[in-house]
Amino acid sequence: MIIHNQNFDIMQIADSGQCFRMNYIENKDKKVKYGLVAYGRYLELTQLDPDTVEFSCSEEEFYQIWEEYFDLKYDYGKIVNGLINGEDPFLKEAALYGKGIRILKQEPFEAAISFIISQNKNIPAIKNCIEGICRRYGEQKENKECGRIDYVTFPTAEVLGQAVKEDLRALKTGYRDEYILKAAQAVKTGELDLENLKQCSFEEAVKTLKGIHGIGEKVANCISLYGLHHIEGFPVDVWIQKVLKEIYNNQFDKDKYKGYSGIVQQYMFYYMRHLKSAS
DNA sequence: AGCCAGGTGACCG
DNA sequence: CGGTCACATGGC
Incomplete structure (x- = not known):
């Protein structure tokens, strides 16, 4: 089962700190593979190219479980483009950097x-x-x-x-x-x-x-x-605290992103961790 | 070796 | 309400 999507990067999802049972398996011919257990199933995912992911499951199982799990009906490209073309320089970089992340619908x-x-x-x-x-x-x-x-x-x-x-x-x-x-x-x-x-x-x-x-x-x-996929959720942990303080001087208003602030939060988290580990 | 981590509850003023 | 503190334990 092969899926094309411009906003679907399994390495980014596995490394985004939202799920804890998605693990790296191998990297063969520049194709990264991850394994995952959820909803009582085991699934392997291979990133064939930046816009293409192969699922190890049947078509039935994909539509029954994983399409929903990876929130594949939602248009993340719209959110990413909005941020990239928006006024906020930090979110511009963050969205560009983490554009393959999706908010999972976990059990x-x-x-x-x-x-x-x-x-x-x-x-x-x-x-x-x-x-x-x-x-x-x-x-x-x-x-x-x-x-x-x-x-x-x-x-x-x-x-x-x-x-x-x-x-x-x-x-x-x-x-x-x-x-x-x-x-x-x-x-x-x-x-x-x-x-x-x-x-x-x-x-x-x-x-x-x-x-x-x-x-x-x-x-x-x-x-x-x-x-629960309440997409307005905005968890503030130590990393997001750093963002809010160091980047926004505690003036960030999440209500500007009403209806998808949870996604914005995820780009912030992922990008900030990258900045700190790279410095 | 020692600080930090996707924090929370109890306790204080 | 807002500030401090202990909490158990591994990762780096």
Whole structure:
């Protein structure tokens, strides 16, 4: 299954800090390959050229799951061009630099737990921690399309909600162990209905999420943006704080980008990390 | 070796 | 409300 899209770069997506189970596999003949587990499936993606991505799955599976997952019906080119031709010099560069990023539609529960774990950790540590949790509590599966690859799914709330705190702690969750446990139990009992939060407003979703112990403003924005696809989400972490302070002198107005501020935030994050690592 | 990481809750005034 | 502090642990 081959897809052409001018705003679809799998390396940029994998490196954009919004998902933690998309991993580099190889680079053969300048064609980069990544593997990913989501929605109980394993998928491999190959960037054939800047505008072309090959999916390892069938056409049915692509239209059933991945077209939606990668938000491929939405026109990111329009957003990118608007920023490139706009008045904001930083966003001009940022959009140009990260034009292949897309905001993924991840599973809400996975996004919730992943971003609870993310607090005060760097991205490699988050990935390792999540992988450990999947291995311990996820379901073992086998993928035949990609040569019988064994993989583990992200655990369900039912399974994770029955975990023992000490076991979670042993998986490098640190002080977040009880945050994870409480959140999983809240989903399990129905006290926290993530599917329902997709339907209601962004503001309502954030407010509800913040009612869970261990979910604050930033994590609630991440879950809303990456797990519920509330595109107005605007997570402010240490990197975005740097942007807002150093580039905008704390005068940035996200309301100028109403309806897609989450995408703007993602370009900012990706570009700022690049600037800092290059300096 | 020591600082930092896609922060949050508790506690303070 | 807004400022400080501890929190557990790996990455670099």
